[in-house]
Amino acid sequence: MSIGTNTRKLRTNKGLTLEALANKVGIGKSMLCQIERGTKTMSLPIAVEISKALNCSIYDLLDEGEEECRTA
Numbered sequence: 001m002s003i004g005t006n007t008r009k010l011r012t013n014k015g016l017t018l019e020a021l022a023n024k025v026g027i028g029k030s031m032l033c034q035i036e037r038g039t040k041t042m043s044l045p046i047a048v049e050i051s052k053a054l055n056c057s058i059y060d061l062l063d064e065g066e067e068e069c070r071t072a
Contacts, residue, residue, distance in 0.1 A: 024053035
């Protein structure tokens with residue numbers, strides 16, 4: 001799975017809308033949508049903010065097999 005797909009799955013598993021996550025991260029809803037679709041690449045700082053907002057590790061966004069966040 002791609003980073004965008006993982007982001008979407010983690011976001012929906014947490015019950016967050018695109019707008020809610022985008023607001024938490026401090027980016028536009030359209031940018032988050034593009035990241036999830038894979039048409040835009042997220043920067044490392046945005047990846048860090050997304051992982052914080054989803055309360056998961058940045059590795060969960062990169063993971064190709066896991067769909068649930070690991071807890072520390």
